[in-house]
Amino acid sequence: MSTDISEPTMDSLDPEDAIRVLIVDDHAVVRQGLRTFLELQDRTSPGDPSALAIEVVGEAANGAEAVDLARRLQPDVVLLDLVMPEMDGIQATPRIIKSNPHSQVIILTSFGEEDKVFPAIRAGAQGYLLKDIAPDDLVRAVRAAYLGQVQLHPDVARKLMSAVATQEEPPGSHAPTSLGELTERELEVLRLIAEGLNNREIAARLVISDKTVKTHVSSILSKLHLEDRTQAAIYALRHGLASQGA
DSSP states (O other), rough: OOOOOOOOOOTTOEEEEEEEEEEEEEEHHHHHHHHHHTOOOOSSTTTTTTGGGEEEEEESHHHHHHHHHHHHHOOOEEEEEOOOOSSSSSHHHHHHHHHHTTTTTEESSSOOOOOHHHHHHHOOSSEEEETTTTHHHHHHHHHHHHTTOOEEEEHHHHHHHHHHHHHOOOTTTTSSGGGGGGHHHHHHHHHHHTTOHHHHHHHHHHTOOOOHHHHHHHHHHHHHTTTTTTHHHHHHHHTTTTTTTT
């Protein structure tokens, strides 16, 4: 498995490539249903990275198993339930991402409440989908997430947009620190965070390494006295670094 952080392209993908998926759910019938459907999906357009075949490389029944299997199997995409025994999806997400920086985590759950959505996104999930999703839409979501695109259920997207539109200034945003203390590169990274890009996408856009992006993000949060990327995005929006429609 390549560790190249650049986005897949038509030229770089082998016709035999498949998106490697790990399914995590505490219900065996759900895992089997997802496996059966996903593995029936054949490549529809050879050479098109948005139409790659899907290979289920493993299944896990809880978050602890998911972290271990993700480390050993190095999947491209992890379909992760939220409410599970031993370790839930929110706890498992950052652990999976830490050991597999290239893996994209999609939360697939029955719960769309804000107290589940926001912590999952802050933990690093690339997508948040509800289990009422149409099968064909799930396939498209897996393929899109593999290409680094954020995947959100419409209800979840509305909740996030509402939070950005109505939330008070993030803690610390009134601090004396100004945007002027950020370097030009940090300002570029902050703008891209506000546009909804993840570290992998920012690295590709700026032609720098994923590790360098993480360093810039940490510096931005420290200088602006912010706690996470969500607060950084809101800060940037409120200070005119990106439009609300970005």
